[in-house]
Amino acid sequence: MRTLKFLLQKEFKQIFRNKSLLPLLFVVPIMQLLILPLAADYEVKNINITIVDHDHSSYSHKLISKITASGYFKLENYVTAFNEAFDDIEKDRSDLILEIPQGFERNLIREDASARQTDGQQLYIAINAINGVKANLGGTYLNRILADYNADVRMEWMQMPKFNRFPTIGIASSSWFNPTMNYRFYMVPGILALLVTMIGAYMCALNIVKEKEVGTIEQINVTPIKKYQFILGKLIPFWIIGIVVFSMGLFGIGWLVYGIVPLGNLFLLYAYLAVYLIAVLGLGLLISTYAETQQQAMSIAFFFMMVFILMSGLFTPIDSMPKWAYVMTQFSPITYFIEVMRMIVLKGSGFADIKIHFLIMIGFAAILNGWAIYNYKKTS
Amino acid sequence: MKDVVLNNIAKIYNKGTVQAVNDVSFHVNKGELFGLIGPDGAGKTSIFRILTTLLLPDGGTASVNGFDVVKDYKTIRKNVGYMPGRFSLYPDLSVQENLNFFASIFNTSVRENYDLIKDIYIQLESFKDRRAGKLSGGMKQKLALCCALIHRPTVLFLDEPTTGVDVVSRKEFWEMLKRLKQQGITILVSTPYMDEATLCERIALIQNGSIMSIDTPQNIIEQFSENLFAVKSDNMGSLLQDLKNIEIVKSCNAFGAYHHVTFKDDNQEMKEALIRVLEEKQHTNIELNPITATIEDCFIKLMEDKEWTL
Numbered sequence: 001m002r003t004l005k006f007l008l009q010k011e012f013k014q015i016f017r018n019k020s021l022l023p024l025l026f027v028v029p030i031m032q033l034l035i036l037p038l039a040a041d042y043e044v045k046n047i048n049i050t051i052v053d054h055d056h057s058s059y060s061h062k063l064i065s066k067i068t069a070s071g072y073f074k075l076e077n078y079v080t081a082f083n084e085a086f087d088d089i090e091k092d093r094s095d096l097i098l099e100i101p102q103g104f105e106r107n108l109i110r111e112d113a114s115a116r117q118t119d120g121q122q123l124y125i126a127i128n129a130i131n132g133v134k135a136n137l138g139g140t141y142l143n144r145i146l147a148d149y150n151a152d153v154r155m156e157w158m159q160m161p162k163f164n165r166f167p168t169i170g171i172a173s174s175s176w177f178n179p180t181m182n183y184r185f186y187m188v189p190g191i192l193a194l195l196v197t198m199i200g201a202y203m204c205a206l207n208i209v210k211e212k213e214v215g216t217i218e219q220i221n222v223t224p225i226k227k228y229q230f231i232l233g234k235l236i237p238f239w240i241i242g243i244v245v246f247s248m249g250l251f252g253i254g255w256l257v258y259g260i261v262p263l264g265n266l267f268l269l270y271a272y273l274a275v276y277l278i279a280v281l282g283l284g285l286l287i288s289t290y291a292e293t294q295q296q297a298m299s300i301a302f303f304f305m306m307v308f309i310l311m312s313g314l315f316t317p318i319d320s321m322p323k324w325a326y327v328m329t330q331f332s333p334i335t336y337f338i339e340v341m342r343m344i345v346l347k348g349s350g351f352a353d354i355k356i357h358f359l360i361m362i363g364f365a366a367i368l369n370g371w372a373i374y375n376y377k378k379t380s
Numbered sequence: 381m382k383d384v385v386l387n388n389i390a391k392i393y394n395k396g397t398v399q400a401v402n403d404v405s406f407h408v409n410k411g412e413l414f415g416l417i418g419p420d421g422a423g424k425t426s427i428f429r430i431l432t433t434l435l436l437p438d439g440g441t442a443s444v445n446g447f448d449v450v451k452d453y454k455t456i457r458k459n460v461g462y463m464p465g466r467f468s469l470y471p472d473l474s475v476q477e478n479l480n481f482f483a484s485i486f487n488t489s490v491r492e493n494y495d496l497i498k499d500i501y502i503q504l505e506s507f508k509d510r511r512a513g514k515l516s517g518g519m520k521q522k523l524a525l526c527c528a529l530i531h532r533p534t535v536l537f538l539d540e541p542t543t544g545v546d547v548v549s550r551k552e553f554w555e556m557l558k559r560l561k562q563q564g565i566t567i568l569v570s571t572p573y574m575d576e577a578t579l580c581e582r583i584a585l586i587q588n589g590s591i592m593s594i595d596t597p598q599n600i601i602e603q604f605s606e607n608l609f610a611v612k613s614d615n616m617g618s619l620l621q622d623l624k625n626i627e628i629v630k631s632c633n634a635f636g637a638y639h640h641v642t643f644k645d646d647n648q649e650m651k652e653a654l655i656r657v658l659e660e661k662q663h664t665n666i667e668l669n670p671i672t673a674t675i676e677d678c679f680i681k682l683m684e685d686k687e688w689t690l
Contacts, residue, residue, distance in 0.1 A: 006484040010473065017472050215468035219527075222432050222462040223485050224454070 003225060007233030011207075015237060025203065029195040029245050033253040037187040047138040048076040050085040050094040057105035059153075066149055067098070072141045089128045096138050099124035108153060177346045184258050189341035190314040192249040196242050196273070197280050197308070197334050202301050204238045204284030209297040212288075227376065235281045242277045243270070254345075263348030272344070272354065275361045276337045282368030283333070289375040308332040313339065333364045383445055383535050383566040384408040384431060390439035391426045391589075400426045402589040403440070408535075408568055408582075413561050415580030416570040417675065423589040424570040425465060428539045431568070432462045445534055458486070461533035465540040467520045471513025475504055475523055478512050479530060486531035496563060497526045500556055518549030525556065529565075536560065538569040542576065554579045574676035585679050592682040597675060604673035604681065606630070609651065610638035612667040613658065622661050628653060633680055638667075640677055 015021060049067065053060050068075050076094045079085050088094035101122060125142060129135040178185045211217040220230065254260040262269060283304070291297035310316075311325065312334040318326060329335045336357045343349035351358075384407060391401040401423045408414040416424050429435035431444055433453035442449045444456050469478045479501075483490045494501070500522050507515060512523060521541055528536060538557075542550040554576065557567055569580065577583045577597050584594045593600055613619045620639055623632040630644045643650040651668055658666050673681075 002487070003485055006481060010470070010477075010481050013477065014470065014472050214471065215464060215466045216470055218434060218464050218466075219462070219468040219482075221434055222457055222460065223482070224458045224487070225485055 004229050004232060007225070007229060008236060011233055011237045015241070021203070025199060025241060026245065026248070029199070029249060030253060032195060033188065033191060033249050034257065036191050037184045037258070044134050044137040045072055047073050047096060047134060047141070048088075048094045049073045049096045049098060049138075049142075050077040050079065050088045051075065052079055052082050052085045052097060052099040054080065054102040055100050055104040059105040059108060060100045063100065063146075063149055067142070067145055070141065070145055072138075086126070089126070092128075092130075095128045095131070095134055096142060097124075097126040098142065099126070109157065185260055185346060186342070187314075188254050188258050188260055189345045190312075190338045192246065192254065193334060193337045193341045194309060194312070194314060195249065196246045196277070197337070198305065199245055200238060200242050200277050200280035201284040201287070201305065202298075203241070204234060204281045205287040205291070205297045205301050206294055207238070208234055208285065208288035209291050209294050212291075213293050227373070231285065231373065231376070235278075235285065238281055238284070239274075239277050242280075243273060246273055250345075260345065262345045264344035265350065268351055268354075269341075269344045272337070272340050272358065272361065275358065275365055276333065279333050279361055279365035279368055282365055282372055285372035286368055286375065289372055308334045311335065333361065336360055336364075381410040382407040383410045383412075384414075384443070384568060386427070386431075386440065386442045388440035389427065389430060389437050389442050391423070391430060391435065392438045400589050401430070401437075404586075404589070404591050405440075406584050406591060406594050408566055410566055411561065411564050413557060413567045413569070413579075413581045415577055415583040416568065416586055417572075417574060417577045417583050417679070418570075418586035419572055422586045424586060425539055426589075427586075428462075428464075428537050428568075428570060432460060432537055433457060458531075459534050461528035461531070461536045463524050463528040463536075463538045463541055465543060467524060469512045469520075469524060469527060472511060474509050474511055475515070476508040478523065479526055482527040483530045488531050490530060493530055493532050496532055496560075497529050499559060500526050500529075518545050518552075521545055521549065521553060522556075525553075529560070533565065535566045535568065538567065540570055540572065542571060542573065550576075574674065574679060577675040583675075585675075585682060587679075587683055587686070592686065593678070600675065600678050601673055604678050606642045606681075608671050608673050608677060609641045609643075610635070610667070610669050610671045611641050611654075611658075612638050612665075613663040614665050615663065619658070619663060622658065622663070626654065626657055631681070631684060633677075635676070640671070642681075 015025075051064055051067075053064070064075070064078075067073050073096075077085065077088050082097070082099055085094070085097045085099070089097060101124070104123075123146065125139065127135045127139050211220070250262065254262075284301070287297055287300050287304075291300055307328075311329045311332045313329060314334075318329050318335065321329065340349075340354050340357050343353060386407070387405050389401055389404045390399070392398065393400050404423070404427060416427065418424055426435065430437045430449060431442060433449050433456050436450060445459055447455045447459075449456060470481070473481065479490055483493070490497075504519060504522055504526065507519060512520065515523060525538075525541070528538075542553055545553065550573075557569065557579075561567060571577075580597065582594065582596050583600065585592045585600070593603075595603070611619065611623065616634075616639070620632065620634055623629050623639060623641060628643055628645065628650055630642045632639055632641050641654075643654075655666055655668055
């Protein structure tokens, strides 16, 4: 116990003396929490559209102003030939081309209903699909605007029957747990979970590997310090720092800046965090047993973080992933923590709801730490 | 009483391709200052790491204070002091913090063993709040020695303590070792500098993982059976080449300002014969003096003899 106390004393002294590490631990996460949720927004705005107008009629102008007034589209160019418009796409100035055919207005308002039925009015949309999300959403938005426009035109020219001839279903939706559909409510807990993970895994791995690199571990090994004391001396400081950073993010940024008040039991949240941090620190420890230099540790940790982040469900919903990817996400501890964060903070879930998550995380902690300690023993 | 005993220790690296330590056996008596002398890559550090329980031997047995390095490693770690060749203290902790840290993890305090390190620590006193990483090379060595001594070890392992340290600090360092010896601490020290060998009580000359000779420095020098001469002329470069090609010369090696030469037949006429040959080869200001051998001469001779037998 006495030895452990001295080890912790030494460790904290070193951490607080490290002028480049300290801001990385406390300031950077706060900055990221302030910036990232604002930037990471799924709603696609500013879709650049090029319109090829062969008609130049008042109806085509009406359609164009309806599109630009929607707020989603920016009229990049207004041309008269498709080739010119395609040039815009090739030069990446435009995401969408809408081609309005010649005689659009004339055909649209032709009184002969049967002719309208057969010809219809064909508008042509070309989408630059390099950015899949943007293309998809842009196409959908545009289609909806066109449908709306279509209904307007009909209203203008046809008397709607008093009662609908076909039964229709009216939809009224309400958003639960995040009534204003505020994107930040969804992102902030997720990003916070990610930041805590990075601090745990990176800092812990780098710190131990640094002792290897500087050679101090040689000196430490020729002392009566026991393995478990050395490992605890490394894990406990970062466990505490992880909890402090998490609290700063949750209350300082989440609550004060974004107004996210945790709905669930805080004690439960911290209990889960405590277990989670042990698992993540175990990962850091495991990495440190394989790496000889800080550079190696950084590369290994970066690789895992990359996979974990993309597979965590922070940016893309897990449920829509293919089966194999879904299976992979189940092996990333971040997935569970992000889920639990969102459940407790936004939904107010109780212990019964996250029981399984608890068990899985305890499993992660046991496996990662067990493996790391086994490996640590073997090498020296 | 033998404090350190090695029996046929072997260490192999890279899956059997590199034999770092080959069948090494020697012992160090209690209170002795024992030197392990050999060039870089001779296997000195491997032997030190085996004795300090950081490395498992691939063959043979070794013990420190009578404890086996494999089975009783925990006991050994409590009782020995180790100063690795590379500076291995915390560079971001101050001199005092490093010392206190190493004292406390050995369950002792600086005050308790201050008398042991007093002579050395006094020189560090004025830097006690400076970060260890910011000390000069000589100061780092002194601090490392203090930290290795702070728990009053029975055996002190010093792996190349004077490598990369200036001449004055080196001399000081050996003075310190002599004083520590008087305190009854057994010291095993390694060095690539042959001139330091005479400062040890007994030495082992090691080359390519094998011990070539173990004895007191005096005895090793006395075993140098041939007459040795120092040769000098105005053109030292071509002199060395010429000497190597002369029939009667047995060996010839460059030693600072002179070349050291031995003859195949040891008699006085050879000396004059050599001067004659050199004069024929247009060498001017030739000097040829008989000298007594140094450890380095012995080392090179042992090395050459070994090559002959191979």
